[in-house]
Amino acid sequence: MSKDISLFSLVLTLLLLLIPLAFNYYLRLDIGRKTVIAASRMFLQLFLIGFFLKYIFELNLVWLNLLWLAVMLVVSTVSVVNSCSLQLKIFGCPVLLSVGFPVILVLFYFNFFIIRLGNIFDAKYLIAIGGMLLGNLLNGNIVGLNNFLNNVRKTEKKYLANLALGADKREALLADLRESIRASINPTIASMATMGLVSLPGMMTGQILGGTSPAVAVKYQMAIMIAIFVTRILSIFIALMMTLRVGFDEFDLLRKDIFRRC
Amino acid sequence: MIELKNIRLGFKDKLIFNNFNYIIRKGDKILLNGPSGTGKTTFFRLLLGFSRPEEGEIFFDQRKLEINTVREIRRRIGYLSQEAEIPPGKASEVIKIIFNYKWNREIKMNEEKLFFLLDYFSLGQDILPKDIESLSGGERQRLLLIILLLLERDIYLLDEPTSALDEELKHKVKDYFLNIPETVLVISHDKTWEDESGMKILNWAETGEE
Numbered sequence: 001m002s003k004d005i006s007l008f009s010l011v012l013t014l015l016l017l018l019i020p021l022a023f024n025y026y027l028r029l030d031i032g033r034k035t036v037i038a039a040s041r042m043f044l045q046l047f048l049i050g051f052f053l054k055y056i057f058e059l060n061l062v063w064l065n066l067l068w069l070a071v072m073l074v075v076s077t078v079s080v081v082n083s084c085s086l087q088l089k090i091f092g093c094p095v096l097l098s099v100g101f102p103v104i105l106v107l108f109y110f111n112f113f114i115i116r117l118g119n120i121f122d123a124k125y126l127i128a129i130g131g132m133l134l135g136n137l138l139n140g141n142i143v144g145l146n147n148f149l150n151n152v153r154k155t156e157k158k159y160l161a162n163l164a165l166g167a168d169k170r171e172a173l174l175a176d177l178r179e180s181i182r183a184s185i186n187p188t189i190a191s192m193a194t195m196g197l198v199s200l201p202g203m204m205t206g207q208i209l210g211g212t213s214p215a216v217a218v219k220y221q222m223a224i225m226i227a228i229f230v231t232r233i234l235s236i237f238i239a240l241m242m243t244l245r246v247g248f249d250e251f252d253l254l255r256k257d258i259f260r261r262c
Numbered sequence: 263m264i265e266l267k268n269i270r271l272g273f274k275d276k277l278i279f280n281n282f283n284y285i286i287r288k289g290d291k292i293l294l295n296g297p298s299g300t301g302k303t304t305f306f307r308l309l310l311g312f313s314r315p316e317e318g319e320i321f322f323d324q325r326k327l328e329i330n331t332v333r334e335i336r337r338r339i340g341y342l343s344q345e346a347e348i349p350p351g352k353a354s355e356v357i358k359i360i361f362n363y364k365w366n367r368e369i370k371m372n373e374e375k376l377f378f379l380l381d382y383f384s385l386g387q388d389i390l391p392k393d394i395e396s397l398s399g400g401e402r403q404r405l406l407l408i409i410l411l412l413l414e415r416d417i418y419l420l421d422e423p424t425s426a427l428d429e430e431l432k433h434k435v436k437d438y439f440l441n442i443p444e445t446v447l448v449i450s451h452d453k454t455w456e457d458e459s460g461m462k463i464l465n466w467a468e469t470g471e472e
Binding site for chain 2: 157158160161162163164165166167168171250251252253
């Protein structure tokens with residue numbers, strides 16, 4: 001087991017925050033408020049989560065675990081929709097599908113076939129692995145969707161010219177779709193390629209600190225990286241296909257009302 | 263025949279079309295004349311279904327432009343935008359891609375016509391292996407005009423089709439499009455299009471802001 005961090009040590013961690021705040025002051029970065037809010041949120045959220053998870057892991061009830069997973073899915077969905085400045089009313093369900101389907105599919109494959117768990121709804125695996133998949137896919141979805149929507153808005157004339165040349169919606173957007181999928185999964189490919197050399201990934205570090213032997217930890221890491229890669233590409237693909245469906249009107253024009261006014 | 267009935271469309275606080283009515287007959291050659299920023303390009307966008315009027319209707323041969331007809335109607339239109347947008351890639355490949363687009367698959371690409379037009383518009387066949395991005399504005403305009411003609415559309419909407427061409431080529435483009443049986447609408451500030459009969463002139467400032 002890892003050594004516990006005492007409350008006094010946590011205060012020492014807070015002291016470290018003075019460094020970014022000093023930068024903020026001298027360089028006038030205008031991120032002071034943001035930093036303080038973000039750090040406070042992190043502390044509060046993690047304390048609460050630590051508290052909840054302790055009970056969830058102890059109780060380890062299938063329905064409670066699944067409920068927790070559902071909450072994580074919804075929070076991820078809202079986060080993707082907000083980060084892309086989209087209307088939740090229009091994009092909520094499509095994004096939930098793009099987040100939920102790949103995560104559930106890969107998660108159960110992972111727990112059932114790869115780890116061969118007796119109980120595939122076991123809290124530790126369901127919530128911890130699910131969380132890792134979600135955290136990664138969140139990033140990929142935000143990058144990919146933003147990339148796509150910005151491109152389409154910026155090059156609308158090209159898109160319309162293609163429609164006029166006889167392309168259907170998908171043909172006219174093919175180049176943009178490809179680019180967005182690439183933008184979304186490239187970071188994962190790059191991090192797979194440098195794994196172990198540049199950084200010891202969080203999961204491995206965690207397992208090693210938790211007392212697992214490095215030989216086992218690396219195998220988990222391999223499996224989780226592939227799982228992340230697969231969920232990410234599945235998710236951005238579904239998200240883009242759904243965007244083609246709900247983001248364009250009956251005349252194949254990009255709907256302006258899907259964006260939130262800032 | 264294209265009929266625009268009681269069209270109303272505005273942007274922000276500026277009304278571009280108010281109770282606008284106009285009829286375009288088959289085979290008409292029309293020059294849209296008027297200062298920039300008065301909605302000439304918007305007029306093309308309306309016909310293509312790229313802008314939708316707040317009020318009023320547009321009919322192509324009695325068929326209303328709406329959800330069920332818009333794709334079919336777009337397929338009848340050859341549109342040259344001001345920027346002469348062509349998908350990227352090698353010219354010959356791009357032509358193939360365009361003929362493979364969903365709404366063009368039934369159209370047979372007429373190679374003889376391609377070579378004839380390349381020659382007529384002084385491009386020559388050696389443009390085919392070139393990259394679209396490496397073409398000059400004038401070359402792109404002519405290549406796109408050729409592609410539109412190969413797609414055998416019924417209606418041509420040409421937004422500044424000769425802006426990057428020299429005098430001789432301007433006349434060639436004009437002569438060609440005035441002598442085909444299809445409907446042709448042109449937006450141009452080039453005097454070339456004005457100085458002869460054979461074209462109806464739609465004077466914008468008067469018509470658009472009625």
